[in-house]
Amino acid sequence: MKKVICLFICLLCLCHAQQPAAQKPEPKKFPEEVLQTPPVVFAIGHDYQIMVPVVTETLLSCEINGKTYYDANNGVICTATPVRRITVPQAELDAAKEYTLCCRVVTKRGEYYTKTEPLQKKTYKFRPLEKTDNIKIFMLADTHNRVKAPTDAVKYYDKELDLLILNGDISEGLSNYNNILTNYKIAGGITNGEIPVVYSRGNHELRGAMAEQLPLYAPNRDGNLYYTFRVGPIWGIVLDCGEDKDDDHAEYGHTVDCHSFRLKETEYLKNVIANAANEYNTADVKYRLIVSHTPFMHINEKPFDIELDIYREWCKLLRENVKPHLMLCGHFHTIRVVRPGHAWDHLGQPCTVVVGSRPGKTMDEYTGTAIELTEKNATIRFVHNTHKIEGEDVIEFK
Numbered sequence: 001m002k003k004v005i006c007l008f009i010c011l012l013c014l015c016h017a018q019q020p021a022a023q024k025p026e027p028k029k030f031p032e033e034v035l036q037t038p039p040v041v042f043a044i045g046h047d048y049q050i051m052v053p054v055v056t057e058t059l060l061s062c063e064i065n066g067k068t069y070y071d072a073n074n075g076v077i078c079t080a081t082p083v084r085r086i087t088v089p090q091a092e093l094d095a096a097k098e099y100t101l102c103c104r105v106v107t108k109r110g111e112y113y114t115k116t117e118p119l120q121k122k123t124y125k126f127r128p129l130e131k132t133d134n135i136k137i138f139m140l141a142d143t144h145n146r147v148k149a150p151t152d153a154v155k156y157y158d159k160e161l162d163l164l165i166l167n168g169d170i171s172e173g174l175s176n177y178n179n180i181l182t183n184y185k186i187a188g189g190i191t192n193g194e195i196p197v198v199y200s201r202g203n204h205e206l207r208g209a210m211a212e213q214l215p216l217y218a219p220n221r222d223g224n225l226y227y228t229f230r231v232g233p234i235w236g237i238v239l240d241c242g243e244d245k246d247d248d249h250a251e252y253g254h255t256v257d258c259h260s261f262r263l264k265e266t267e268y269l270k271n272v273i274a275n276a277a278n279e280y281n282t283a284d285v286k287y288r289l290i291v292s293h294t295p296f297m298h299i300n301e302k303p304f305d306i307e308l309d310i311y312r313e314w315c316k317l318l319r320e321n322v323k324p325h326l327m328l329c330g331h332f333h334t335i336r337v338v339r340p341g342h343a344w345d346h347l348g349q350p351c352t353v354v355v356g357s358r359p360g361k362t363m364d365e366y367t368g369t370a371i372e373l374t375e376k377n378a379t380i381r382f383v384h385n386t387h388k389i390e391g392e393d394v395i396e397f398k
C-alpha cells in the first residue's frame with residue numbers, strides 16, 4: 001500500500017513539474033491601453049471637469065501641484081463608470097499649467113482586499129486662456145457622429161486654438177455608448193487635454209435610451225446641463241433649450257418634459273442675474289458669451305413657434321441684464337450672422353447671434369465656426385474642413 005501511495009505522490013510531482021509556471025498578465029499600458037481617448041478639460045463654473053472614457057475598471061486620480069483630486073462618489077472612488085470625471089479648481093490648474101493622471105487598473109474588485117495593477121502616471125501640459133485679446137475659439141455643432149471632418153476644420157487654428165466649443169448634436173442620438181464617445185473622440189483628439197473645452201447639449205442628445213444617463217458621461221453642474229463658465233477673460237452661460245418641438249409631439253413618444261426643464265432654467269437665469277457681481281460683473285470679465293445649441297429665432301420659411309413666452313423672457317433677461325457680446329448657436333445646419341432686428345429676430349434677441357454649423361451631404365464634409373475676439377470686435381469665419389472660408393463677418397462691440 002505504501003508503495004502505491006509513494007508512486008501516486010511521485011506522479012503528482014512529475015505532472016506539476018512539467019506544467020509551465022502560471023503567467024502573471026502584463027499590466028495594461030497607461031494611457032494607451034486604459035484611456036479610450038485623450039482627456040478633455042471642460043470648463044464649468046470656476047472649476048474644470050477633467051473627463052476621459054476608460055476601457056476597463058480603473059482607479060483614476062489627478063495630481064496638481066502636489067495635491068490629489070479623485071473621481072469619488074460619497075467617499076467611494078469610482079471604478080466602474082466608463083467615463084471618469086475629476087473636478088479640479090480652475091485657479092489651481094491655471095497656475096500649475098500641468099496635471100498628472102494617476103491610474104491603477106483594478107484586477108479584482110471585492111468587498112475586501114480589492115486588487116489593482118501598479119500605479120502608473122502621465123503628465124499633461126495645460127495652456128489656460130491668459131490673453132485678453134486675439135482669442136481664438138472654434139465652435140463645432142451638428143457634427144452628427146462625424147469625427148474626422150470637424151476635427152480637420154478645427155485644425156484651421158492649429159496650435160493657436162485657445163478654446164474649443166462643442167455646441168450640441170455632436171452625436172446623431174444617444175441610443176448607444178459609441179455615440180456618447182463622439183464628444184471624446186473629437187474633443188480629446190483635438191485638444192489632447194491641453195486647452196479648455198465648453199460643452200452644450202443639442203436636441204438630438206435627448207433622444208435614445210442613454211439620453212437620460214447623459215449627465216454621467218458629460219460635464220454638468222450638479223446634474224444640470226445648463227451652467228455658467230469662466231475661461232480667462234470670458235464669462236459664458238450655456239443654455240439648453242431641450243427638444244425643438246412641443247413635448248407632446250408624436251416623434252418623442254411621451255419621453256420628454258422640456259417645459260418643466262425650461263422653467264427651471266428660467267429660475268437659474270434669474271439667480272445668475274441676481275448674483276451678477278460674482279458672475280459676469282467682475283472686473284476681469286471682458287467678454288460675455290451665450291452658448292446655446294438652438295437659436296430661439298425664426299429661420300427663413302420655418303417659424304420658431306414653441307414656448308414663445310419662455311424664450312421671450314430669456315431674451316429680455318439676457319438683453320437687459322447680461323448684455324452679451326455674442327450668442328453662439330448651431331441647429332439650423334446653416335451658416336449665418338443674425339443681428340438684432342433681422343427678419344429672423346421675432347423675440348428681441350439679446351445680441352448678435354452666430355449660427356455656425358453646416359454638416360455636408362456626406363460624412364466627409366463639415367463647416368464650423370472660427371471666432372477671433374478682440375476688445376473691439378469679433379471676426380467670424382465659417383471654415384470648411386478643407387479650410388476654405390465659406391463666409392466672413394466682423395461684429396463690432398459697442
Ligand SMILES: [Fe+2]
Pocket residue numbers: 169202203204293330331332
Ligand atoms: Fe439640433
